[in-house]
Structures are given as structure tokens and as C-alpha cells.
Amino acid sequence: MFVKNNEKVGPDIYKMVLKAEKKIEGNPGQFIHLKINNDSYDPLLRRPFSIFDINEKRKFLTIVYKVCGRGTELMKDIKNGDEVDILNNLGNGFNLKNKNKNIILIGGGMGIAPLYFLAKKIYKINKLMVLLGAKNNEELDFMNDKFSNLDVEVYNATIDGSLGFKGTIVELLKDLIIDEQEIDYIYSCGPTVMLKEMKSLVINENIEAEASLEERMGCGIGVCLSCTVRTNNGNMRVCKEGPIFPLKEVIFDE
């Protein structure tokens, strides 16, 4: 694929639009595995990014990423028009079968990224509340703008209180549940600590929930077993059987 656009949209946060030559495929919750450098073995491995958006007509696939290491440091300097090697259509994707339900999408930090494509696919046939959490307003502005353009209710939570609720996104979720909001289903993505807290919450409240997990990956296609997580149904590969799992089934390490 070719890089159509690679621009800064927040503090260390970048948006990369890729253009495919032929057809573009991918479902919400799936990810791509991007090779950063063809000519060098440093970094050696690809980097996985969830799909932020797809425009099938224009053959665009968008990811949003945060610069946080050697790979993304190099990625931010990739120029428009450059070709990048992508493995696409990876992982299982979110459950898209919900209809006429009260649904919460909850994302923490870069975990918000896969929820936008999901929201676009399901907001017309469901009632969506979107909960976005980050450290501060600067980190949330881009995502908040994007979701606000959809017909969904958006709630923000920031640790420093600079936008929306002051506190963590899970605390905000708890408040909403206490307010006796009717909630049928939750989609979530974010840091492990957030998902772990959410797990006990959804078990207590008896709400069906699924979560997109992130673990360090090697191959991204199911052979190296670097990203195996424990679940009630045994070991599962985040890259293959996941990254989306029923939240109640994930066993988080102590």
C-alpha cells in the first residue's frame, strides 16, 4: 500500500492514511501488521495497528498511532507517497451482530482507535454511548472530534480533568451504571489495568462485554505464540483467535 497521508493529530499521536491499489478489506477490531523498514533489520519485526477507519470506495485504510518506541519513531517520518508493506485482515474483529441495543463503546488511550470504525458500522442500528479516556484534553481532542461527528453520545474522561469527567474512564463507566443507564452490551479497548477493572465490573453488573487485547507480537499471524493469553477456554493467540475476546473469559495475570 502507499502512504496517502501521515500527519500529527495530537501530542505524539499520528494518523496514517494508506491507499490500496486494488480492493481494501478489513473489519472493525481487525489489525494490520506494518513493516517499517524494508532495507534494514532494525527494527526487525512488523508493528501491529488496529484499523481506525476504512473507506472502501477510495480504498483508504487509516490507522492512528502514538510514537512510543523505535518503530513508531521511524514511522512518523514516513513520507506521503512512500510504499509500505502491510499484512492485512488480521485477527477476528468485533462482533457486529448487535441490533437495537443500548451499547457502550469504551476506549482508554490509543485503545480508542479501533472503536471508531466499529462505531461507524453499528451506530445506525443501535443506540451508542461512547466513553473516551486519556491523560488530558490534548490527547483526546482528535478522537473526540471524530466521534462527535457521528450520531452518538460522547463522554470524555481525563485524568487531569481538562476535558469532561475528572478521573479514569472506568470510574466514569461506574457512574453511568449507577445512574441506572440501560446497558445491553459493552465493547472495550485499552490498557490491561483498565480491562481488568472492567472485567470485575461487568461480571458484577452482569453485562455482556467484549474487549480488544494488546500484547507484544512477533509474527501477527499465529505461528510464533508470543502473544498467547490465558482464557477460560485455554490458551488463545491474541493475533489469531483475538484480538477480541469476551471480557469475562480473559484471565488477567495477578
Next chain:
Amino acid sequence: MNEKNLNIKLVNLQLKNPVVTASGTFGFGTELDDYLSVTNLGAITLKGITVEESKGNALPRIAETPAGILNSIGLENPGIKKFKEEVIPEIKNLKIPIIANISGYSINEFVQLADSLESEKCIDAIEVNVSCPNIKDGGMAFGTDTNMIYKVTKEVSKVYSGPIIVKLSPNVTDIVEMAQAAAEGGANIISLINTLLGMAININKRKAVLANTFGGLSGPAVKPIALRMVYQIYEAIDIPIIGMGGIMKGKDAVEFLLAGASAVGVGTATLRDPAASITIISEINEYLKENDIDNVGEIIGKAH
């Protein structure tokens, strides 16, 4: 087309080219079907199996290092029983030599695994993994002791009639002694190198990156060491070698062949590019063309 003759005979294994997948980087042979045609490879080596199911190590199990990867997967696998019930039916019709990789926590377990595979017609050879750095008992502890290598190989050869490949650890003082012990124990082929024990530290958290603290280093970073060891063994012993360690491109594979390997293992490259092994085959062919060599066998050991 002008295709060169890439055929290699490893004992009684007929390979259509010298490229073999390295254990642990190719699953159980069918996972990469979307990316390549398995039957175009020389042979495949399956993910390591143990007697009992193994859940593997805690995460993180992988850490990237300059031109390399540290892994501590910990031999996650379903165990021999499930392997025979669920994996064998999936691969039994593949028209390509299949090598099963076995790991034991005791000599008896190695024997049990070899014995259990003796009856499986679709398994063409076994690779005895005496060199896994990621398990506490057995594994590398066997592969760094000549006496143990000899014993494991000897006992396995009593129950297994097909070709026995012994996979050596590079974490030793003298690799030739280890290869000799395997050969004396009855190994038909030597494969090397397994990964080099290493570690990475997260300076912000001030602790090891891998949950298991140490892991095995692979990738281009280890290639010079692997190449040197293949060269040394070729010089000292008359036994076929499957050389591996950081082979990313055809020219890397050619280096190993020139050092004395009869076949090469492709591992880490597959994690970067799922079809790397196939590309490497065509690049070996290109090398032969450019150098006007008809038969890949002609270059084996030619750097000596």
C-alpha cells in the same frame, strides 16, 4: 525459466531444495497457507512437542533487540497425544518431508516421544531438541553436556528408525565436541544453531523486558556465530548439517551452504515476512544462475 537443480538428499530425505523451516516459526505446517504453498519448501520442521501439554511462559515472551529477537515462548504445545490426534490428520497428506521436533524434560521423555512418532508414517524425521533455552529442566541442560547429548541420542536411536536430527545449542564452549557426541550417539544429521541465551532490560521499569528474564536470541544478529559453528563442525566431522541462525535472504543461505550446511533453516525471517522461505529459495536459484552453477550440491562446503 532456466531453473537450477536445487535437490538435496539428506540421508534418505529427498528435498526439492535446501530450505527447511525452523521449528517454532512455522506452527504445525498449515498456519501459513494463506501466504505460501508449503509444498514448495524443501521440508518443514514443526513446532516443538513435549509429552504433556505445555501452556508456555508468562508474557511478555518476546522482545526486539537490534537486528534480533529475544523469545521465551516456553515450548507452548498441546502435548504428544493431542498432536497425534489433531495435528497429524491435518498434515498427513502433505507431499513434503515433515520433521517433528521433540523436547523432553528427561531422557525417558525423549524416548517416549520418539517411540510414539515411530509409527507415524507422515513424520519423515525427528529433530531432537536438546537446546531449548526457555525451559527450566531438560532442554539446554542436555545440550550443553556431551555426555547427556550422547545418551539422549543413543536412547532415541534405539526406538526410532528414521533419520535423527540433533539440534544443538550455541551456548557452549566447544560446539564440535557437542556435534561429535551426537554423532557418536547415532545422530544422522546435526541442526544448529538454536537461540543464544540473552536478555533485555527496560530502563524505565528497571527490570527485564521478558517475564522469564532470559530468552533466546535469534535473527541477523546471531548469524556470524551460527555460520562459524557450522563451519567448525563441517571441518571436523562427516555428518550432514542443517544450518540456521539469522538467514533472511538467499545470500545468507548461500553463506551457510558454503560453510558446509547441506540444508538451511529459515526461522526469524518468517516472523517478519511469512513467505520469506519461498523468496530465499528463488534467491538461491538466482545465485546459482549468476555464478553458472548447475547444482546446489556443488557449493556445499566450498568456503573451506
